[in-house]
Amino acid sequence: MKAEYLMRRAFYSFLAFMVSLTLTFVLLHLMPGDYLHSILPYLAEKNPDAARMFREQFGLNRSISEQYLLYVVNVVRGNWGYSFLYGLPVLAVIEEKLRWTLVILFPSTVLSILIGMAVGAYSGWRNGSKTDLSVLNFMIFVGAVPSYWWAMLLILIFGFHLNLFPLGGYASIEALDVGVRISDVLRHAALPVTALTISSVPGTYYLMRNSTLQTTGEEYVLTARSKGLREMEILRHHALKNAMLPMVTVIALELAQMIMGSVFVETIFSWPGLGLLTFEALRVRDLPLLQGIFLMDTLMVIFANIAADLSYPLIDPRVKVGENV
Amino acid sequence: MNPIIRASSFVFILALLALMPLADAEETSSEAALVMSTDSAFIMQGNMLFGIGPSGSTGTFAYEHLLTRNREGGYDGGLADSWECNNDATEWTFNLVEAQWHDGEPFTSEDVEFTYNYITENKLWLASVLSMVDYVDCPDDRTVIFHMKSQSPAFLDDLSHCPGVYIVPKHFWEDISDPTHYEDEEWIGTGPFKFDSMILDQYVKLVANEKYHGKKPEIREVIIKVIPNKDAQVLALKSGEVDVISDVSPAVARSLEGSNGIEVFVAPGTRGYEMGFNLKNYPTDLPEFRKAMAHAVDRDRICDIVFDGYATPTETTFLMPSVAYDFVNPDVPGDDYEYDLEKAGEMLDYAGFADLDGDGWREGSDGEDVVMTIPITGMGGDASRIAEVLREDWKELGIKVELKQVDSSQQQSEYHKSNFFIVGMPYLMHDDVDDLTTFEVDSHFGTPNWYDYDEPDYNALAEELRNTADQNERKEIGYRMQEILAEDVPTVPICSSDVIFAYRADRFAGWEDAAPLTWSVDTKMLLHVRRA
Numbered sequence: 001m002k003a004e005y006l007m008r009r010a011f012y013s014f015l016a017f018m019v020s021l022t023l024t025f026v027l028l029h030l031m032p033g034d035y036l037h038s039i040l041p042y043l044a045e046k047n048p049d050a051a052r053m054f055r056e057q058f059g060l061n062r063s064i065s066e067q068y069l070l071y072v073v074n075v076v077r078g079n080w081g082y083s084f085l086y087g088l089p090v091l092a093v094i095e096e097k098l099r100w101t102l103v104i105l106f107p108s109t110v111l112s113i114l115i116g117m118a119v120g121a122y123s124g125w126r127n128g129s130k131t132d133l134s135v136l137n138f139m140i141f142v143g144a145v146p147s148y149w150w151a152m153l154l155i156l157i158f159g160f161h162l163n164l165f166p167l168g169g170y171a172s173i174e175a176l177d178v179g180v181r182i183s184d185v186l187r188h189a190a191l192p193v194t195a196l197t198i199s200s201v202p203g204t205y206y207l208m209r210n211s212t213l214q215t216t217g218e219e220y221v222l223t224a225r226s227k228g229l230r231e232m233e234i235l236r237h238h239a240l241k242n243a244m245l246p247m248v249t250v251i252a253l254e255l256a257q258m259i260m261g262s263v264f265v266e267t268i269f270s271w272p273g274l275g276l277l278t279f280e281a282l283r284v285r286d287l288p289l290l291q292g293i294f295l296m297d298t299l300m301v302i303f304a305n306i307a308a309d310l311s312y313p314l315i316d317p318r319v320k321v322g323e324n325v
Numbered sequence: 326m327n328p329i330i331r332a333s334s335f336v337f338i339l340a341l342l343a344l345m346p347l348a349d350a351e352e353t354s355s356e357a358a359l360v361m362s363t364d365s366a367f368i369m370q371g372n373m374l375f376g377i378g379p380s381g382s383t384g385t386f387a388y389e390h391l392l393t394r395n396r397e398g399g400y401d402g403g404l405a406d407s408w409e410c411n412n413d414a415t416e417w418t419f420n421l422v423e424a425q426w427h428d429g430e431p432f433t434s435e436d437v438e439f440t441y442n443y444i445t446e447n448k449l450w451l452a453s454v455l456s457m458v459d460y461v462d463c464p465d466d467r468t469v470i471f472h473m474k475s476q477s478p479a480f481l482d483d484l485s486h487c488p489g490v491y492i493v494p495k496h497f498w499e500d501i502s503d504p505t506h507y508e509d510e511e512w513i514g515t516g517p518f519k520f521d522s523m524i525l526d527q528y529v530k531l532v533a534n535e536k537y538h539g540k541k542p543e544i545r546e547v548i549i550k551v552i553p554n555k556d557a558q559v560l561a562l563k564s565g566e567v568d569v570i571s572d573v574s575p576a577v578a579r580s581l582e583g584s585n586g587i588e589v590f591v592a593p594g595t596r597g598y599e600m601g602f603n604l605k606n607y608p609t610d611l612p613e614f615r616k617a618m619a620h621a622v623d624r625d626r627i628c629d630i631v632f633d634g635y636a637t638p639t640e641t642t643f644l645m646p647s648v649a650y651d652f653v654n655p656d657v658p659g660d661d662y663e664y665d666l667e668k669a670g671e672m673l674d675y676a677g678f679a680d681l682d683g684d685g686w687r688e689g690s691d692g693e694d695v696v697m698t699i700p701i702t703g704m705g706g707d708a709s710r711i712a713e714v715l716r717e718d719w720k721e722l723g724i725k726v727e728l729k730q731v732d733s734s735q736q737q738s739e740y741h742k743s744n745f746f747i748v749g750m751p752y753l754m755h756d757d758v759d760d761l762t763t764f765e766v767d768s769h770f771g772t773p774n775w776y777d778y779d780e781p782d783y784n785a786l787a788e789e790l791r792n793t794a795d796q797n798e799r800k801e802i803g804y805r806m807q808e809i810l811a812e813d814v815p816t817v818p819i820c821s822s823d824v825i826f827a828y829r830a831d832r833f834a835g836w837e838d839a840a841p842l843t844w845s846v847d848t849k850m851l852l853h854v855r856r857a
Contacts, residue, residue, distance in 0.1 A: 056448070087371045096525070102349045151558070160560050167566060168557050169527050173360065173548060175797055176522050176530045271525030280365070283733075 009309075013302045021075060021291075025068055026079060028287050028294075075295065081288035086283065094274065098296070100130040100170060101273030104189050106198035109255050115197070118203025121243065123205070123237045125210025136209070143202030148264035151195040154269065158191060166190050167220035168270035190270040196262060200254070207250055211243040218242070244315055252304035343852060345576040356529070359833055359834050359854065360368075360544035361846055362488045362558045372509035373491050374449055381547070383529050386848055387427065388491040388514035391419055391428050391437070391484055393849070396435040396840055398650050401849070402482055402539075404432065404492055404515060405469075414794035417471040423536040424562055426521045426555045428459065428496045428514075439495035441471075447504050450828045454483050454490060478794045479759040486753055486842065501841035517852055543855040544833070569575075569828040569836065576632030577606070578825045586831040591635060592840035594647045594821035596749040598711065599637075601740070605777040608678070608689055609697070609744045615814040617672035619662040621722055622715065628820050636822040642810040643763070644803075648756040648804055654804040666722055673722070677847045679725050688724040696725045700739035700746055702732065708747035711819065727744060740775045751822065751843055758803030762787045776815040796836045833857055 043062060055061045059070070074081060080090040120137060128133045159167045165170065170188045171180045216239065224234045263275030274293065281289040312319040348759035359636050370821045385829040390406040405419035422431040428570070441461045445452045445644055457480065473480065485489050494513055501507050517539065520698055534541040550567055552558045558739035559577055561567045563584065573581070578589045600622060600757045602609040619741045620684040639645055640662070678687045686694040696703040697719070701709045709728065718727035740746045765787035766779040774781075785807060790802045810816070824844045828836050838853035 082506060088508060100526075121703065154555070155560065160564055163564070166550060167560055167564060168554075169550070170468060171524050171527050172529060173358075173550070173566075175524050176528055176548065267554050268557060270527075270557060272551075277554065 009306060013306065016302060017295075017298055019149050020073075021072065021295060024291050024298075025071060028290055029064060029067075029286070030061040040159070048180045051181065065177065065271075069197045073214050080292045080295070082284055083281075083282055083289040083292075085286045085289060086177070089189065090288050092287060093277070094292050094296055097272060097274045097277045100271060101262060101266070101275065103185065104192045104196060104271060105255075107189070108193045108200065109251075111193070113204055113251055116201045116206045117244075117247065118319065119201075120205040120208025121212045121235060121240055124209040124243070125231070127213055135205075139205045142198060145199075146264070147195060147199035147262075148268055148292065150181065150198045151192070151265045151268040154191045154195050155250045168268070170271060182228070188274075192271050195269075199265075204247075204251070207247060208243065211240060211246050213244045215239040241315070248311055248315065249308045252308040253301065255304060272324075305314075330363045344467075357797055358548045359569070360548045360550055361571075362550050362552045362561060362567045363567045364555070372504065372507050373493060373512075373514075373732055374444060374447075374451060374504050381525075381800045383531075384509070384512055385512070385514040385640065386518040386531055386547070386851070387516045387517075387520050388493070389516045390486075390489045390491060391421075393489070394482070395849075396648065396842070396844060398648065398756065400485055404437070405487075408481070410478075410480075410794065412794060414476045414480070415473045417477070417711050419469050419471075421467045423467070424515045425536050426497075426515055426536065428494075428497070428579065430494065430496055432492075432494070432515050433466040434469040435460065435466075436471045437492055437627060438463050439499065439840075440490065440622045443493070443498060443504070449504060451488075451490060454847070458484075469780050473579045476792050476794055478643045478791075478799065479757070480755060482759065487751070489845045496524075503718070517848060518547060521546075541728045542852055542854050543835075544851070545697070546841075547851060559827075562829065565829065566780065567829075568676055569826060569846060570689065571824070571826050571841075571846055573665075573825040573827050575635045575825065576666045578635070578827065579633065581827050583829050586701060586829055587829040589825060590826045590837045591823035591825050592844075594637060594645060594838075595752055595824040595844060596822045597639065597645050597752055597755040598672075598747065598749045598819040598822060599643070599816045600819055601710075601746050601748060601776050602814070603742075603744055603746075603775075603777055604779075604815055605741070606744055608695055611676065612813060613644065613672065613676035616662075617669045617676060617678075617698075618663045618719075618724075619814050619817045620669035621719060621724075622662075622817055622819060623718055624820055625664070626718075627711055627714050627810070627824065630714055631707060632820070632822050635825060636820040638820050639818040641818060642756060642807045642829070642853060643816060643818065645752055645818075646750050646808070647756040647821065649758075651754075652758045652800060652803055654807040656804070657807045658797050664720070664815075673724075686721060686725055694725055695723075696727050698729050698745040700736055700740075700743050701728045702736050706747055725852070737775065741773070741777060746775070747819070749822065753842065755821075756784060758790065758799050758806075761803055761806045761810075762790065764810065778813070778815040780809060780813060783813075831857055 034074075052061075059067065062070070066245050071081070079093075080094075082088065083090050086093050112122070119139075123132045123135045155167060159162045166188050170185050172184050172188075175181070175184060196209060212235075218239075220238055220242075224238050229237075263271060263279045265271070266273045266276040267279065274296075278293050280286075281293065351822045362467050373388050385558045389403040392403045392408065395401045402422070404421055406422045406425060407420045408418065410417045412672050419437070421432070421434055421437070426432055431645075438461045441455060441458065444455060445458075452565065457475065457477045459474045461469060461471050463469050471480070472726060477483075484856050492515070497511075498504075515538070517537045519534045521530040521532045523529045527550070531547045531549070535541070550561070552567070553563075554563055555577075558567070558570045559573075562570050573589070581587050581589055600616075601751070602615050604610050604615075609618075624640070628636040628638055634788070637647075641653050642657055644653045675691055678688050682688065684694075688696050694697050699712050701712060712726065712728055718730070719726055729739065729743065734744075754763070764774055764778050764780075764783060766784050767773055786802050786806050786809070790799060790806070793799050793802060793843065825839070826836060826846075833854050834857045835853045836850065839849045841847040843852045
């Protein structure tokens with residue numbers, strides 16, 4: 001049953017991937033403008049010969065349907081094309097940038113989940129209390145401030161005025177002589193991680209607070225209270241576990257979405273991640289690269305969903321993956 | 326406090342504290358190296374022949390042209406120290422310098438011939454720049470001759486800038502079969518700086534080429550640091566992480582003036598701003614209307630408000646006197662179109678654009694209010710701010726201006742659908758009589774010019790200019806073209822703006838000795854920089 005479920009799941013995931021691939025291709029080709037006009041507008045306008053040669057080189061002179069078929073075949077074969085901007089294979093460019101995005105994204109996601117869930121559970125449990133209201137209002141404020149503002153604030157205070165952290169980048173200038181050191185990267189990552197954490201905590205907080213709120217009225221909580229358990233014990237052992245379930249899906253999807261969402265933080269901290277790459281690729285209309293980035297995001301959402309589904313039974317043994325499908 | 330909150334806060338604070346001690350040594354550029362910022366990381370990837378290398382990229386410091394354009398209206402020698410053409414400009418001869426590639430191999434005329442053949446045989450887009458060349462031959466190691474398909478008096482411009490043709494080493498490139506996907510990791514050129522090392526997306530380190538054939542650099546190391554955000558660049562300059570930043574906005578320049586150790590200087594007249602009309606769309610298709618509107622451009626106010634004084638009003642037809650010198654026709658007086666709203670109003674009345682219904686807006690021949698559309702990409706750019714000033718001025722005149730937001734890649738096609746556009750082009754597009762062919766119908770390779778301007782006499786002169794090699798004759802033809810432009814007014818020049826640089830005067834000097842050609846630090850500028 002489980003194997004059948006996984007097969008079916010894999011088939012639907014592949015279908016979703018192909019639909020996304022088609023939509024991405026169509027939408028990006030409907031987008032006005034092209035690479036050459038964006039990167040060197042005066043040249044493209046004054047010298048269509050250059051534009052013609054460029055189109056021939058990248059196969060852009062073929063019909064759209066021909067380009068689409070070629071693209072589908074190539075993607076399935078693992079060839080995602082070449083970036084106009086870098087002249088390198090799209091997958092190689094994405095892989096390089098994804099690594100740097102994950103360096104700041106992974107710790108900030110873990111931190112924001114931990115903080116958001118802890119504060120959210122506490123706030124939801126103490127629903128209506130002064131603490132809950134103050135935390136809620138504070139989180140609304142934190143969430144309302146854009147991430148780039150937090151980034152600028154952190155850079156100004158901790159980077160520029162207090163000189164405790166570097167202003168940006170992932171390595172000091174000395175890396176040119178001694179190579180990139182892990183401690184150096186961590187020091188450079190501290191502020192971007194903090195900025196990303198601050199800006200993503202409120203989302204997790206709201207969800208956890210609501211999720212906890214729903215469990216407070218459940219009968220098992222009432223039973224626990226009538227047994228004379230202390231409030232914190234009820235929260236930890238009964239309410240929290242049940243409130244976790246909806247969080248898993250949301251957290252998994254959030255992780256996939258945050259990859260694109262870190263563009264402002266990456267720009268301000270000169271952090272060469274996927275967000276910055278997306279922005280740059282969009283600006284110059286690097287279609288193969290954009291297609292690759294969107295496909296990578298699709299893959300992440302698909303895998304995050306599967307991972308969330310498979311992790312349900314670990315959190316709640318009553319859930320049996322693959323049954324009643 | 327919840328123990329989970331307590332634990333996670335503790336871990337977070339501990340992590341921050343653990344990292345702080347590492348930051349005690351202030352991150353400053355190494356003592357010897359000059360550090361300059363760039364806003365795009367892709368400068369350090371690709372290669373010199375395929376990539377559309379922006380000025381200031383890794384390759385532009387390592388490679389050289391045969392010659393480069395200078396600000397005095399002539400050319401500086403690069404890999405060629407002299408050049409000449411035959412009478413009808415169908416044969417260009419270059420005498421080459423004695424130079425070495427960065428790997429120690431000698432540079433010869435074969436490298437030049439190879440570069441041409443390699444570009445054309447591989448059909449690289451640069452081949453379009455060399456499309457007038459029939460073939461290249463090398464009578465000896467130090468001489469190279471370009472045989473042209475037809476008269477090519479402006480060939481030096483094609484070779485020298487925007488983007489020009491960088492010469493690559495034959496012994497290195499002849500083994501590279503796929504230049505489109507080749508990533509250069511050595512950048513072996515002949516230029517004054519050699520590629521040393523790189524941290525991807527962060528730094529490029531260049532070192533002085535001790536065996537450079539020309540003026541040797543006074544600084545030993547140059548580091549290019551990638552900082553995409555302009556505000557972050559300013560902070561990096563203030564904190565001493567970088568020594569120079571370029572293309573600073575006037576507002577930031579004012580705030581930096583007087584900062585400790587920081588100086589600001591300008592490269593004058595680097596961008597030429599014009600208000601171009603579209604001659605196909607109503608009402609700008611009417612010459613009387615355009616002439617009236619030419620009197621409604623308050624250049625002084627634009628220079629003050631938009632450029633905070635870092636610009637100079639321009640009143641000639643298209644060429645900028647500060648860079649085009651005697652190519653500018655002295656008998657085409659710019660003050661024909663001085664700012665005079667009253668006169669503009671009278672001319673509009675005379676042309677049939679009057680406010681008949683008394684609502685404050687002039688109506689056209691169709692009885693509708695006159696609305697002028699202008700395509701704008703993003704708010705806050707120079708063009709949009711100039712348009713805002715004009716909109717305010719023209720409100721007084723009774724002319725409505727509609728700003729149409731368009732994507733940057735669509736901007737130029739929108740020129741053909743709107744009434745007017747504001748464009749700031751490099752001064753190099755305003756410095757030679759050849760630039761006047763911009764107004765020729767289907768000016769290049771059959772596409773219409775931005776203005777949809779089509780004047781048979783003008784087109785004939787442009788054709789004549791293309792086939793004329795004698796400089797005096799070219800100048801005369803240019804004069805006649807400027808007279809026609811002054812009469813037809815397809816464009817109204819606004820101003821030439823300065824490019825502002827800010828640098829750490831406590832570390833390096835000499836920045837102002839050689840103004841760059843565009844808006845970033847270039848090789849010539851770096852050659853004049855020395856320790857403070």
